[in-house]
Amino acid sequence: MREHILKLGEFGIGYKRVAELAGVGITGVRSLIWGRQDPGPRYGEIPKRVAREKAAKILAVQATIENLGARKSIPARGAHRRVQALVARGWSLSKIAERLGMNGSNMSSFMKRTMIGAGTHRAIVELYEELWDQAPPHDEWRDKIAYSRSVEFARQRRWLPPLAWDDIDLDDEPPAPDGEGGIDEMAVELAIDGERVRLTPEERREAVRRLHAVRWSDGRIAETIHCNTKTVGRIREELGLEAFDQNELRQKGAA
Structure with missing residues (x-):
C-alpha cells in the first residue's frame, strides 16, 4: 500500500490528491507515508493494517494524466498534436481557443510551450474527442475562408490530421507520410x-x-x-x- 502511494507521488500525484481521488481521509493516507503524526509513543509509526475497503479505493487510483492535479505540469506534446490535428481539419486556432475558454491571441505562445497544466491537457483531449471526426461549419463565406486558411496553415507547417499518429501522446516522431506510390x-x-x-x-x-x-x-x-x-x-x-x-x-x- 505504501509503495503504491509512493509510486503515485513519483508520478506527480501527491497524497492529498490520492485521498481526494480515493474518497478517503487525508490523515490516513499521510500516515501511510510518514507514520502517525499525533504526539505520543506511537509517533512516526506506520500502520501495519488498512481496512480492506479503504485499501481497495487507494489501490484503484492509478498513475494517469487524468488523475493529476489540474495545475501539475506535464509535457505539452500530446496537446499540441491534438490542436494541430484539429487545425488540419479546418478548425482555426481562434475557434479552438474560444471553445477552450482561452484568449485567441495567446494560442501562438501556447503552441510554443514545452509544459502545460494537466487540467489544460485534459480540456484539449476532451475537445479533440468531440471534434476530431468533423470539420467546422464552412458553408457561409466567412467560415469558408477561415476553413481554407486553417487547412493551408496546417499544410504549410506539415501538421498532421487525426488518425495520422499511432499514439498521439507517445510517438516520438510522425508516422510515414502518405506517398504518391499508393499502398505498399x-x-x-x-x-x-x-x-x-x-x-x-x-x-x-x-x-x-x-x-x-x-x-x-x-x-x-x-x-x-x-x-x-x-x-x-x-x-x-x-x-x-x-x-x-x-x-x-x-x-x-x-x-
Missing part, C-alpha cells in the same frame, strides 16, 4: 503478420480494413499492427465498420 502491399502484409512496420496513414487504414474483415476486435487489431486502440476505433468509424467484441466471438466459436 508488402508493408501492409508485414503489419498484419505482427511485424513492427512504419505504415503510412493509408496503409494503416488498409490493415485495419483487412483485419476487420476477418472479424477482429479493435484491441486485437491495435496489438497486431502496433498502434493505439483508439486510433483503430477512429479508423473503423471513418470506414463505417461495426465494432467486434472479441470475447463474444470466442464464446460463439466455442458454442
Whole structure:
C-alpha cells in the first residue's frame, strides 16, 4: 500500500490528491507515508493494517494524466498534436481557443510551450474527442475562408490530421507520410503478420480494413499492427465498420 502511494507521488500525484481521488481521509493516507503524526509513543509509526475497503479505493487510483492535479505540469506534446490535428481539419486556432475558454491571441505562445497544466491537457483531449471526426461549419463565406486558411496553415507547417499518429501522446516522431506510390502491399502484409512496420496513414487504414474483415476486435487489431486502440476505433468509424467484441466471438466459436 505504501509503495503504491509512493509510486503515485513519483508520478506527480501527491497524497492529498490520492485521498481526494480515493474518497478517503487525508490523515490516513499521510500516515501511510510518514507514520502517525499525533504526539505520543506511537509517533512516526506506520500502520501495519488498512481496512480492506479503504485499501481497495487507494489501490484503484492509478498513475494517469487524468488523475493529476489540474495545475501539475506535464509535457505539452500530446496537446499540441491534438490542436494541430484539429487545425488540419479546418478548425482555426481562434475557434479552438474560444471553445477552450482561452484568449485567441495567446494560442501562438501556447503552441510554443514545452509544459502545460494537466487540467489544460485534459480540456484539449476532451475537445479533440468531440471534434476530431468533423470539420467546422464552412458553408457561409466567412467560415469558408477561415476553413481554407486553417487547412493551408496546417499544410504549410506539415501538421498532421487525426488518425495520422499511432499514439498521439507517445510517438516520438510522425508516422510515414502518405506517398504518391499508393499502398505498399508488402508493408501492409508485414503489419498484419505482427511485424513492427512504419505504415503510412493509408496503409494503416488498409490493415485495419483487412483485419476487420476477418472479424477482429479493435484491441486485437491495435496489438497486431502496433498502434493505439483508439486510433483503430477512429479508423473503423471513418470506414463505417461495426465494432467486434472479441470475447463474444470466442464464446460463439466455442458454442
